[in-house]
């Protein structure tokens with residue numbers, strides 16, 4: 001299985017519009033971060049997790065040729081607002097399955113009413129098939145099983161996903177003890193770490209490292225990163241062995 005980091009930035013992306021912060025001015029390509037998303041592929045199967053405002057650019061940069069489905073973590077705009085840009089895949093493949101909590105599906109129906117309209121549809125509008133994700137109900141994606149992992153983003157429920165020995169968790173602040181067993185024995189964990197300072201709805205570095213120490217994955221990649229975290233090169237030096245700061249267009253194989 002290949003995991004391609006399409007975007008590793010927090011909600012505004014890096015550089016932030018109008019910012020003169022040194023990280024936003026960095027010429028290191030590892031300091032340029034689109035909105036957070038990953039592309040997972042194996043054999044002939046190809047899925048993305050989340051579909052934020054940079055989706056079009058990410059599909060072009062990664063040369064992704066097809067999307068068999070989109071797994072949504074939650075409804076926030078940095079994870080969903082690229083949904084209109086699935087149209088080129090619709091034209092090639094037809095309807096695309098989207099997997100999300102029923103609350104998220106309802107939210108998308110409000111925000112993208114034209115996508116879900118059954119009458120008087122605009123020809124060429126995006127076309128999706130909705131599949132509700134329910135906690136503790138693993139579901140089939142291609143030849144693999146995705147296990148939903150229930151986490152909290154402040155007060156908001158978010159799904160992470162485990163596929164084989166890979167787990168992708170973003171926008172986590174807390175994880176209930178009852179979910180921890182789903183995250184044992186991982187080869188690769190991807191988890192959000194916003195910055196060093198505390199945040200009400202995101203793990204900071206210290207909290208992410210505590211969780212990593214508990215879960216003991218073989219390797220961990222940090223994502224959903226803010227510019228105030230610092231330069232990629234500097235932050236990476238502070239991280240323990242087998243913990244890496246992810247960056248856009250990084251591809252790993254499991």
Ligand SMILES: [Zn+2]
Pocket residue numbers: 010011036076078079171224
């Ligand atoms: Zn987010």
